[in-house]
Amino acid sequence: MRSIWKGIISFGLVSVPVQLFSAIQEHRVPLHQVHADDGGRIRLRRVCEEEGKEIPYQEIAKGYEAPDGRTVILTDEDLAQLPLPSKKTIDVLAFVDEDTIDPIMFSTPYYVGSADRAGAKPYTLLREALVDAGQVAVTKVTLRTRESLAVLRVHDDVLVLQTMLWPDEVRPASEAAPEGDTKVxxxxxxxxxxxxDTLSEGFDLGELHDEYQEALQQVVEARLQGVEPPREAEEVPAASxxxxxxxxxxxxxxxxxxxxxxxxxxxxxxxxxxxxxxxxxxxxxxxxxxxPSGGAARKSTAKKTAAKKTAAAAAKKTAGRTAAKAPAKTTGKTAAKTAAKAADRTADKTAAKSPAKTTAKKTAKKTASRRKAS
Known part of the structure; x- marks a missing residue:
């Protein structure tokens, strides 16, 4: 691996000479911009708006346009001499538990290697101290003229420098949350x-691969061979x-x-x-x-309806029998009261055996009232 940065890790009065290596290597099928009619390569030309001609890369500098329209030109020397203490130093600010840092702030990882044999001892000391404490080191570092927050952590017995976003660069997440108070x-x-748990059974992250790049490579190979590339019509489930x-x-x-x-x-x-x-x-x-849903809903409703009908029929039948058995000498008013009380007792007993307790009781009372009126 080729080193992209050299400097020191500084914590307290301890200095560790180190160098950084890119920890990631993205795999992509290289695609270029071409003319669709003849395949001619489309290239970017750097043209000066003032002179209307192409400018060589060596004459290009960075500039800042002020609100009043003026442009300040910054040379490579200006950027290289910025008064930053973290230009060649990974400055350790504090040691914290890793779970106190939101992963949304993490950016690019770099492997940290020892720059020479003399740095092996303090390098190992820092690594073991992080492991023993179960913590990470919050640092500042300047890479490619830009200062960043970063953490030093341990991965496979190697120190890793993971750059981070600044806190004010992370947008608040409140606007993306669902509206209303939804309960589960x-x-x-x-x-x-x-x-x-079912999805996680036997899961191995190392077995995952980029299916998009594989599919794209198949299309490229098919075009090179002059055959129709493979196509798969994906069915999109209907939204509900x-x-x-x-x-x-x-x-x-x-x-x-x-x-x-x-x-x-x-x-x-x-x-x-x-x-x-x-x-x-x-x-x-x-x-x-x-x-309930589907068939369960229909079964539940049918059971409740049948229970209500059974309770009502039983109450009505019992009320009729009670009224018929009342003595002849009993006046119409007394018979009605007797039938009503009997209906109430019967409705309570029947409803206790049925989910439709309230319905049965009301039905029995209505039956008694009709007989009283007649």
Whole structure:
């Protein structure tokens, strides 16, 4: 590897001579801009707006345009002599726990190597101290004329310098969050965790590869051979405004297991039952049954309707029998009261055995009132 920077790590009065190496190597199929009609290469020309002619790279400098339209020209010498203490020094500011730094701030990683044999001892000391403390070092460093925040951490027994964004360069995330106060049920969270565990079984990050680059290389090879490149029509699932999260999560777990060749099982349903129990036993089941989906909704509604009809019929029949058995000498008013009390007792008993308690009681009272009126 070719070194891109040389300097020292400075923490306290300890200095470690080091050099930096690029830690990443992106793989891309090189594509160029060409003329679509004849394949001629399109190249960038640096043309001066004042003179209207192309300028060689050696005569190009950096400039800053002031708000009043004036331009300040900065030479390479101006940039090289900026009064920055971090130009050749990785200046350690503090040591902190790594989880105190949001990963969104991380940028480019560099391997840190010892510059000479004399630096091996302090290099190893710093590395072991970081490992022993379980911390990272927050630093400042200037790379390519730009000062950056960075952290020093350990990776595979090697120090890594990871540049960072400045805190004011990270936009607030509040505007991207969903609007409103959306709640999820405990059983939905439980099933989501089940899906997470299923997706993570046997996962190996090292086995992942860039499928886009492979597909692009296949298209290039096909064009070079003069044949039609492979094409795959991807079906886009239709979007739905109504989402049954429990069904989607349950089906996702089944789909992942089937894609791995695992035998289909009732485990997702069992996990859902466990989730319902964990959410409060019978209360959770009652809550879930209020908003069932598909066939479950129709079955639940049918059961409730049948229960209501049964309770009403039983109450009506019992009220009629009670009125018929009342003594003849009883006046119409007394018979009506007796029938009403009997209907109330019967409705309570019947409703206790049926989900439609309130409906049965009201039906019995209405029946008694009609007989009283007649």
């Amino acid at each position: 049920r405990p059983q939905e969270l439980k099933m989501a965790r089940s899906l997470m 405004n109504v989402i049954d999260l429990m069904s989607a999560l349950r089906d996702s777990v089944k789909s992942v297991r089937q894609s791995r060749g695992e035998a289909a099982s009732a485990q997702p349903e069992e996990e859902e039952e466990e989730a319902l129990a964990a959410a409060g036993g019978g209360t959770a089941r009652t809550t879930a049954s209020r908003a």
